[in-house]
Amino acid sequence: MNTLRSTIATAVMACALALPALNVSASSVAQKSINDLATTSDMIFEGQVVGIRSEAVGKKVYTYISFEVNDVVRGKYAQDTIELRYLGGTANGATMRVGDMKLPSYGERGIYFVEKLGGNTVHPLRGWGQGHFIVKQGSNGDKIYNSLGKAITEIDTGKQANISSAVKINNHTAAGVEFDTGAKQVMDLGSFKDAIRGLK
Amino acid sequence: MDKHETMKKSARVLLAGALCTALVMPAQSFQLLGPRWQDSEVTINYIPIVPGVPLAGLSHWNNAMSEAIDSWAQGAPGLKINKIQATANPCAGISNGSGGFVSPHDGDLSGVAFAGDICGTAWNAGTLAVNVSFSSGGFYSNSDILFNTAVNWDVYSGPIRPNIFDFKRVAVHELGHLFGLGHETENLAIMQPFYDDADNIDDMNMEMPTPDDFEGLNALYSSANSPMAINLEEPSSNQITAGIGNIRGWAVANAGIAEVEIYIDNVLQGNSPYGAARGDVGSAYPNYPNSDRSGFSMAVNWSLLDEGPHTVIARAIDNLGNIKTDSGLAIVEKFDTQFVSSADLVKLAGSVSTNGDKVTLDDVMVINKPYRVELKWNASSQQFDIVNIIKLF
Numbered sequence: 001m002n003t004l005r006s007t008i009a010t011a012v013m014a015c016a017l018a019l020p021a022l023n024v025s026a027s028s029v030a031q032k033s034i035n036d037l038a039t040t041s042d043m044i045f046e047g048q049v050v051g052i053r054s055e056a057v058g059k060k061v062y063t064y065i066s067f068e069v070n071d072v073v074r075g076k077y078a079q080d081t082i083e084l085r086y087l088g089g090t091a092n093g094a095t096m097r098v099g100d101m102k103l104p105s106y107g108e109r110g111i112y113f114v115e116k117l118g119g120n121t122v123h124p125l126r127g128w129g130q131g132h133f134i135v136k137q138g139s140n141g142d143k144i145y146n147s148l149g150k151a152i153t154e155i156d157t158g159k160q161a162n163i164s165s166a167v168k169i170n171n172h173t174a175a176g177v178e179f180d181t182g183a184k185q186v187m188d189l190g191s192f193k194d195a196i197r198g199l200k
Numbered sequence: 201m202d203k204h205e206t207m208k209k210s211a212r213v214l215l216a217g218a219l220c221t222a223l224v225m226p227a228q229s230f231q232l233l234g235p236r237w238q239d240s241e242v243t244i245n246y247i248p249i250v251p252g253v254p255l256a257g258l259s260h261w262n263n264a265m266s267e268a269i270d271s272w273a274q275g276a277p278g279l280k281i282n283k284i285q286a287t288a289n290p291c292a293g294i295s296n297g298s299g300g301f302v303s304p305h306d307g308d309l310s311g312v313a314f315a316g317d318i319c320g321t322a323w324n325a326g327t328l329a330v331n332v333s334f335s336s337g338g339f340y341s342n343s344d345i346l347f348n349t350a351v352n353w354d355v356y357s358g359p360i361r362p363n364i365f366d367f368k369r370v371a372v373h374e375l376g377h378l379f380g381l382g383h384e385t386e387n388l389a390i391m392q393p394f395y396d397d398a399d400n401i402d403d404m405n406m407e408m409p410t411p412d413d414f415e416g417l418n419a420l421y422s423s424a425n426s427p428m429a430i431n432l433e434e435p436s437s438n439q440i441t442a443g444i445g446n447i448r449g450w451a452v453a454n455a456g457i458a459e460v461e462i463y464i465d466n467v468l469q470g471n472s473p474y475g476a477a478r479g480d481v482g483s484a485y486p487n488y489p490n491s492d493r494s495g496f497s498m499a500v501n502w503s504l505l506d507e508g509p510h511t512v513i514a515r516a517i518d519n520l521g522n523i524k525t526d527s528g529l530a531i532v533e534k535f536d537t538q539f540v541s542s543a544d545l546v547k548l549a550g551s552v553s554t555n556g557d558k559v560t561l562d563d564v565m566v567i568n569k570p571y572r573v574e575l576k577w578n579a580s581s582q583q584f585d586i587v588n589i590i591k592l593f
Contacts, residue, residue: 030326040325058295059334060319087321088332093461093468094341095235098318099331099377106473121324128324 029100032127034155034176038199041113041126043075045082046135046193049108054089061096063089065104073111073193084114084124098122102129102147109135111144111192130174135189142189146173151186154178155195235335235458236380236521240421241280242310242340244269244378245288249313251349255287261367264355265312268371272379275414278421279379287311290332290344291319308334308342310378312371314349323348329370331377338458338517343378345371357407369407376409381416389413419455420520428453428524429485430460432514434581435530441502442533442586447472448497449526450481452488453518460496463513464505464530472498472514503534533589535566559584569593 038044051066063086069077088098101123104110113131115121125131132147144152156176173179246265247257266283273281288311291302302319317323318330328351333343347353353367360366369390376391383391389412409417430451435441451457451474460472474496482492496514513527540546549570550563557577564571574588 029324030328032326058301059293060295060321087318090471093470094334094336095471097331097333097335099374115324119322120320121322122318122327122330123324126324127326 029128029130032130032174034174034196035199037113037126037131037174038074038196041074041115041131042117042119043077043114044073044111044196045069045077045114046071046073046111046189047082047109049104049106050081051083052103052106054091056091056094059096060087061089061091061094062087063103067104067112071193073196075114077117082114084112086124087122100128102132104132109142111135111189111196127174130177133192138186138188143186144189144192145186146177146179150179152177152179152192153185153187155187155192155199157195157198235333235338235340236420237279238339240278241282242343242379243282243284244375245284245286245309245311247285247287247312248347249287249289249311249315251314251316257287260355261314264368265371268368268375271372271408272375272413272417275409275411276379276417276421278418287313288344289313290315290346294319310343312345313347314353315346316349318346323350328365329374331374333378337461338521338523340380345374345378366407372408376413376417379417380420381413391416428516428518428522429488430514430516430524430526432512432526432528435512435528438509438529438531440533440576440585440587441530442589443503444499444501446497447500447512447514448495449514450478450494451496451514451516451524452481452485452491452494453516453522453524454488455518455520455522456489457494458517458519458521461515461517462498463511463515464500465510466513469498469500472496501539502530502532503538505530505532505534507532507534533586535571535589536569536591537567540566558587563592 045067047067047069049065050068052063054061054063064083065086066081066083069080069082086098086101086103088096088101089103090096104112111133113126114124115126115131129147133152134145134147134149135142136145137143146152150173154177156178246262246269247255248261248265249255250258250261262285269281269283273283288306288309289303290311290313292304292306292309294302318332327348329345329347331343331345334341347367347370352364354361354364355367356364357366372390381391390407390409391413428451430449432447432449434446434448447462451460457474460474462469462472475490475493476495476497477493478495479492481494485491485494488494508531510530510532511527512530513525515523515525517523545567547565548561548563549565550561553560553562559575561573561575564573570592572588572590572592573586574590575584576587577583578585
């Protein structure tokens with residue numbers, strides 16, 4: 001049966017269904033500025049999720065998400081794929097959940113701010129959800145959304161981009177990222193990447 | 201200055217503010233995570249472990265944690281909260297990666313700790329605290345709260361102070377998750393995902409659970425009996441299966457589906473991906489939330505199982521912990537191998553005959569061994585499926 005589980009795990013990746021995100025519970029993560037996130041991430045890339053697997057290490061469970069790297073927005077990375085590790089997941093019939101851990105789903109396209117390449121952190125992305133952006137195809141090209149699906153309208157490269165909040169936590173959006181649910185002028189992917197590249 | 205002294209020092213600072221942005225408060229709309237505590241009873245060892253401090257802890261953290269628990273207990277008659285004046289290491293039983301444990305097993309006790317890492321995994325920059333929970337079959341077995349020792353903690357009421365985080369407020373919030381509540385983004389609640397700067401005066405006393413929070417807890421721990429429906433479409437009863445296929449169907453629940461578990465011969469295979477578009481189910485169950493996205497499907501390699509019958513069970517668990525199951529019987533037919541790695545290893549060497557909706561292929565060579573393969577139209581999958589594999593060797 002272990003072999004069967006392993007095969008199922010592999011085959012699920014080819015399944016047309018998107019793997020649902022793990023349940024969201026609480027953790028407390030301070031809000032950072034988009035400038036802080038961009039300049040302190042080891043690497044920022046545009047990519048697509050091509051594989052998800054969970055593995056138990058004793059009682060602890062890790063979920064490994066594989067991405068095809070389409071474009072390195074900041075930092076240096078020469079390979080075509082990257083695997084990021086999230087603490088938590090379901091393995092051997094048991095589920096370990098870490099609060100506020102929102103995992104990319106299978107097939108998701110996005111921009112990902114990797115906190116530390118080869119790092120051992122609970123969440124692989126800088127600022128957790130703040131360093132996780134989703135790309136969706138719109139009627140006139142690729143558009144950018146935050147990890148909760150809210151449309152991003154602008155990256156403030158001025159003052160707001162440099163102000164981290166000492167008191168805001170868990171809003172999944174860095175200071176300097178402007179969004180508006182249902183916005184008509186959703187930021188396009190190219191402009192978003194240009195803005196991120198331009199932050200100093 | 202060591203960490204606990206830093207934290208103790210910061211404990212002089214005061215007062216309060218708000219957990220959350222200001223929002224109008226309409227009907228209750230609490231969010232539930234899915235699992236809950238079995239028998240509606242949870243036991244928390246509430247003394248926070250502080251590195252370098254005796255296990256009796258420090259009174260201001262102990263008192264704050266105790267009060268945080270009490271703030272929930274007073275409004276949740278359906279949940280029995282046992283508050284034990286003791287410590288329990290959140291990392292007990294967690295592997296240290298070197299063949300041992302971070303701390304020895306303690307029988308799944310739930311506890312609280314200040315910690316320099318999360319049981320061997322590093323804190324991200326800016327992470328203040330986490331709730332880590334373990335569950336199986338819709339019930340929690342263990343849930344813990346860890347606070348980052350690198351953060352400047354204090355216990356205070358009133359407006360939030362920059363860079364000094366109120367331990368008690370965060371503890372109340374994390375306890376809500378420990379009990380099974382999710383983030384509330386609509387109503388005024390301690391379970392809002394924000395620890396904000398209180399733009400609205402209504403937030404100023406947001407230090408304790410609100411009616412919305414209690415409503416959620418009571419929904420989770422009342423004698424829940426919410427209606428559900430599940431249908432395992434593949435495999436159906438006595439369905440012939442071969443090769444790589446899907447275990448699929450749909451499930452709906454008034455309280456929302458938390459997860460769908462798949463069992464083969466009573467062995468859990470894992471949670472099935474859930475949420476695929478099912479317009480037909482949406483039309484049939486219009487009053488169930490998200491019924492039009494109620495499909496589940498999990499890929500399976502039937503060839504890894506022995507030939508013959510295998511029981512498949514889909515077990516849906518709703519957000520209140522209610523369970524509904526449906527089952528099917530898969531009759532596995534297989535070639536003399538678990539996986540044919542290349543199309544070059546399959547050759548059609550014999551004749552093809554038809555009979556109604558059945559197609560028979562004779563002398564199909566699979567890895568140099570001959571078989572007779574019968575295909576039949578399957579209305580469920582809308583394709584010709586293998587219904588018989590006969591060895592000719």
